[in-house]
Each structure stands twice: as C-alpha cells, then as structure tokens.
Amino acid sequence: MNNTAANILKILSQSEMSIEDMHLYLKVEKSSILKTIAQINDFLASLNLPTIVKIDDAFNLVLSKDEWKTLFKNFNVLTSEEKIDYLYIKFISHGFLNLEKETEILDISRSTILRCFQSVKDTFAKNGSKYEYLHGKGLSITELSELDKHLFYKKVMKLFIEEDILVPPLKALLKSIKKFDTKVRLSQLYPILRFSKISINYFLLSFICSLEVSTDLFDGLNFQKEKYRDTSEFKNLMSLINKYGKDFTPKYKEELAFFLSALNSNDNILEDSLRDKTLNFMKDLKEQFGIKFLNPDLEKMLFSKLYLSFFKFENKILKLKSVKFDKTQKIILHKLETILSDHSCDLYLIDKFSIIFVLRRALIEENFTNIKNVLLLFNEVSASDHNVFKKTLTKLVPHVNFELEATFFHKKNIITKYEKYDLIISDEKINSDVIVIDFYNSSKVHDIIEKRAFEIGANKLNTINTTTKYL
Numbered sequence: 001m002n003n004t005a006a007n008i009l010k011i012l013s014q015s016e017m018s019i020e021d022m023h024l025y026l027k028v029e030k031s032s033i034l035k036t037i038a039q040i041n042d043f044l045a046s047l048n049l050p051t052i053v054k055i056d057d058a059f060n061l062v063l064s065k066d067e068w069k070t071l072f073k074n075f076n077v078l079t080s081e082e083k084i085d086y087l088y089i090k091f092i093s094h095g096f097l098n099l100e101k102e103t104e105i106l107d108i109s110r111s112t113i114l115r116c117f118q119s120v121k122d123t124f125a126k127n128g129s130k131y132e133y134l135h136g137k138g139l140s141i142t143e144l145s146e147l148d149k150h151l152f153y154k155k156v157m158k159l160f161i162e163e164d165i166l167v168p169p170l171k172a173l174l175k176s177i178k179k180f181d182t183k184v185r186l187s188q189l190y191p192i193l194r195f196s197k198i199s200i201n202y203f204l205l206s207f208i209c210s211l212e213v214s215t216d217l218f219d220g221l222n223f224q225k226e227k228y229r230d231t232s233e234f235k236n237l238m239s240l241i242n243k244y245g246k247d248f249t250p251k252y253k254e255e256l257a258f259f260l261s262a263l264n265s266n267d268n269i270l271e272d273s274l275r276d277k278t279l280n281f282m283k284d285l286k287e288q289f290g291i292k293f294l295n296p297d298l299e300k301m302l303f304s305k306l307y308l309s310f311f312k313f314e315n316k317i318l319k320l321k322s323v324k325f326d327k328t329q330k331i332i333l334h335k336l337e338t339i340l341s342d343h344s345c346d347l348y349l350i351d352k353f354s355i356i357f358v359l360r361r362a363l364i365e366e367n368f369t370n371i372k373n374v375l376l377l378f379n380e381v382s383a384s385d386h387n388v389f390k391k392t393l394t395k396l397v398p399h400v401n402f403e404l405e406a407t408f409f410h411k412k413n414i415i416t417k418y419e420k421y422d423l424i425i426s427d428e429k430i431n432s433d434v435i436v437i438d439f440y441n442s443s444k445v446h447d448i449i450e451k452r453a454f455e456i457g458a459n460k461l462n463t464i465n466t467t468t469k470y471l
Helices: 001-010 019-026 032-048 065-074 080-094 098-105 110-127 146-161 167-175 182-195 202-217 232-244 248-265 274-287 296-315 327-342 351-369 383-396 406-412 442-460
Strands: 053-055 056-060 130-134 139-141 372-380 401-406 423-426
Touching: 001 032, 019 032, 019 098, 019 351, 032 372, 053 202, 053 351, 056 167, 065 167, 080 098, 080 110, 080 146, 080 167, 080 202, 098 110, 098 139, 110 146, 146 202, 167 401, 182 202, 182 248, 182 274, 232 248, 274 296, 274 327, 296 351, 327 383, 327 423, 351 442, 383 442, 401 406, 423 442
Parallel strands: 372 401, 372 423
Antiparallel strands: 053 056, 130 139
C-alpha cells in the first residue's frame, strides 16, 4: 500500500469516480491507479468487506457507515503529506516530540521519519520558530512564531474536514488535541450560526472547530477585537454563544464572537498572500474572458470560490464529488486551465467545475443585452394568444423586441428576410438558422436567449472557433 492507495480511498469514500478523473485528481498514471485498486481490493477482502467495483465508467466502493469505520480503523497508510502534518501538529500541540517513539506509532523507518521531520524543520526555520534537543528525551519547542500558529490552525482544520475518514494515527492525534466531541460541538454551533444568519458550510464549521483548538493552545487570531467589543452585533453574538455554548471556555466564547463579527462585517479575515493571489488571478480571468461588468453578487461569489479553491489545493484538502462537464462547460474549462497554467497554478477538478458555473453565468449576463430582436414563429395560434404571450415575454425580458409571425409564411418562402433578427425560434423545423422547440412557454424562450448569450460570449474567446454552434 502507498500514497496512491490512501488517496484513492479518500476519493471513493466521498464519491464514485472514473479512472480518467482519478488521473486528473491524483496526477498518477492510469496503469498505476488500476494496479493500486487491485491491491486495495485484496486488502478489503482480507477484512471481509465489499470490494471496489466498476459500474459503467466509474469505480465505486459501497460500504455502510460501520464498514467504513472498520476499513479506516485497519488502514494505517499515511501519505507523505499526512506524515509531515502529523509531526508538525503533534510537535506544536504537545510542545515536545520524540522521533524514536513516533517511528513506532507510525510504523515507518527511521530514514522516513527523519526525511519527514526535515520538512517540519524547514518550515520552522522559514517561519521563525525555534526548538531545542533534550539529551535522551527528544525535541522541545522554545519559541513558536505567529506564522506557525497560523499554519497550525489550517492543518488542524484539515483534520476536522476529514475527521470521518482519518486513519488511526491522525484520528488519535485529533482526539488528543481537542477537548470536545465534534458532533456535540457542531450541534451547539448550528443554532448560533443560524440565528446569526451566517451561511453554514463544512469549511466554516471546520475553521471554527480549529479556532477552538488554537484558542485553547495560543492567544487566538487577530480579528481587530476592540473594533467590535462595544457593538450591538458583538453583544448579540455573545448572548447567542452564552445560550447555546454553555460549556465553551470564556476565552473561546470571545474569540468566536470576534470572528463572527468580522465575518458578518466582511472585514479582512483572509490570508493576505492568498487574497492578493486570488484578486490578481480574478482580474486576469475577467479580462481574458471578456467580462467587463460583473454584478456584485457574482463578483463576490467568484472571489469566494477562487479563494477557497486555491486554499484547498495549496493545503491538499481533497473534498470532492464526481462531476461531468457538458460541451459548453468544456469550452470554459479549456480556457480556465490555460489561464491557470499561465499563472503556474492549478485547482482540483470539482473546484474548476464550481468556478465554471460562475463564469458561465457571467458570460451570459455580459452578452444578454446583445440580443435585441427575436422572431417567434407559430403554427396555429390565435392573435389574442400571441398578444398575451408577447406581453409575458416583454415583462420577463424587457430589452428584447419580440415579433410573432405564422410559421406557414416562412415555410413557403413568402417571408425570407431574417437579417434583422438576433434569434429565430419556431415550433417547426424551417432551416438550420432556426431553433426548434416542442412547445412555447416564456421560461423556455428565456433559456434559449441565455444560451445564445453564452454562445456570443464563448465565441469571443480566442480558443474557440467562431463558426462552431453550441446550442
């Protein structure tokens, strides 16, 4: 068993996935993935557990909750990154580390643990933390920098995100540094966040749990505390926290209230370097996609998704699900990956998918007003029906001039001039320039206009053949 086996099990514990997508996620040859799956199946069979099966193009591992627990209880393989994180977190949280003892716990060679600890040493040296060797005992931290405190809470946050699928050494480590039951804590945090009208997601909950661990060990994080202390919002948050978090320490109660106050105020609680990276990438992204106007909600959504995606990739947080890209999404994906390559960075496939969703919406809104004249062709529909339908469309899409005519005259080539129309929709096939629909309703027409707006935006991209039709 190896790193690839550990990552494949992480993937299959969250979603079924094709060999092609595993290859994209893991950056490992397909032949190696197939060989590792065979090894995992031998291991599963030895535990009398169901094995990985291939259904259509996707590999799937269907286990009950108890069976997953059995699997990860007996699976002791840590990736190289997990070994480094284990040593880093344990050294900081305990203030002391005995490498000989950790060699036995992790069941790895002395050369492997020394190689992993070298990464910890390099991080300490870069961030300004110091430690000393106590003869015959081990290593003891003498000074911990703010940078390493910050990095510590990010690594602990990752443990909370993956808590259900942690292998025994990491599960034991997390249990040793938290003084609470995670499920109990989440049940207490839920009403606090809900009544504060804060959007709840796994990322935020994991951050808050990691914040409690960090607050217990250190002085917490910098949330411009005095700025909020006398505000009504802070006092309301403290009231909620006191009500639902009776067993929270006084120190954590305040730290949580400061964090939520900063979050609600949209104050800068992000990492400066990652925020700047996200803003620079976002600027180039909009420019290369020809997006001159982005409404505030989409602007905020795009920044949030990019920031979180970079954070997950840089910290190797493999939170995913299987996704399939349609033809239009692949157009944007190709351009997005080109820009990522230009910036010498990358993202997980699922995060590219979420960013593509925002970019597609942005391209539609950017080019929606370019469609000004639409011709609708009907078979047998009365004039009164025409008028009612046209009024409904005008309310839905006020900037578009809709003209309604009978299909018959166009089929017989009595009326053939289409040049003035940006879009022609008919309930019967006439020619290749006409979009055919089974029946008319206002939402269907609106969807077709959006698709054409996307086509206009996509054809502006320099990687797209302008003669290609995507509707």
